[in-house]
Amino acid sequence: MLIDRLDRTQWRLSQAIDHVAAQIERAIARGDIAPASDPTVPPWRRSENPRGGVASQAAREVQVALRDGDLHAQGRLSTTQSRPWTHALDGWDLHSGHHSTITPEQWRAGRTDVQLAVLTMADGQFIDIRVPRFMVLAIWPVIEVPQLAPAVDPKTGEPYRTPYMDLLERAIAENRISMRDQGKKELLADWFREQTVDGEPVSQNLADAMATLIRLPGSQRGGAKRGWG
Incomplete structure (x- = not known):
């Protein structure tokens, strides 16, 4: 059956963002796009971490795709608020052991921590967020950076050497x-x-x-x- 050939690999949210960042870097290397600076970093500090702008751009692209419904995600949901004496993540505990679908509306209404893969809403919280690998690759396919061919001596056809x-x-x-x-x-x-x-x-x-x-x-x-x- 064709359905058995479906790539069911799930990537953590951080893995998806790292993949997108790699494709952005390759597109910059090819000259397809210009480097984008991270608007959250002051101009006088941007040179300290040149990759920071790429990572932020990748995170923004993934979040936009999730909010628009182009990229689907699942997470472990909790609708139980933590008791004051507990130290649960951001006020929520007893997260489900099973992953459930996160809707675009929830992405738009909630607050996302892409580093922790957490989406916090007014009435609940998703943790351990995963996305289908095949969807990430469909939206952000791997960009191949062409390798420069070695210079060739026209007389001998051999690679140029001195x-x-x-x-x-x-x-x-x-x-x-x-x-x-x-x-x-x-x-x-x-x-x-x-x-x-x-x-x-x-x-x-x-x-x-x-x-x-x-x-x-x-x-x-x-x-x-x-x-x-």
Whole structure:
């Protein structure tokens, strides 16, 4: 039966928002849309968390879809208010062990905490909110970011390379550079000074630069990096 092929996977609300955020980031990377800043963050603090605007935009898109009825959701409902001495979530307890449908009207009338996946209304509260994965993917399909093809030498049809790239690779191999053993920059620079490129000797400045390029950035701050755990 066709109904048996239905994707019944349920995503937590946070998973759906993370998926939408990823698609927004990919659309920005492709140049399809411009980055949107988070209106809740002051302008002078927006540079501290550039992804915050994407996360907020994703949360808003998911909430709009829920309020419009384009995306369906279920949650565990409670209509029992907490007693004053309890510490239940936001004044409600005895939530059902089964999920029930949340209507667009309830989304529009309630107050949503997307991080906790909680919808609080005047007469009840939904927690542990889930949404169908297939609906999220239908509304926000996966955006593929095209990979740049390597440059090709028109004469040979091979990927474009320079003698300097070959020299860097040979330096790594012959000096046994690895994440655990970065070697010493001075010794590596001496090795480069002994090499030639197209018959020309490697200058001291170029040797120093290439000795830097074959080592990890962290090694530049404290000498040779050894013993990475």
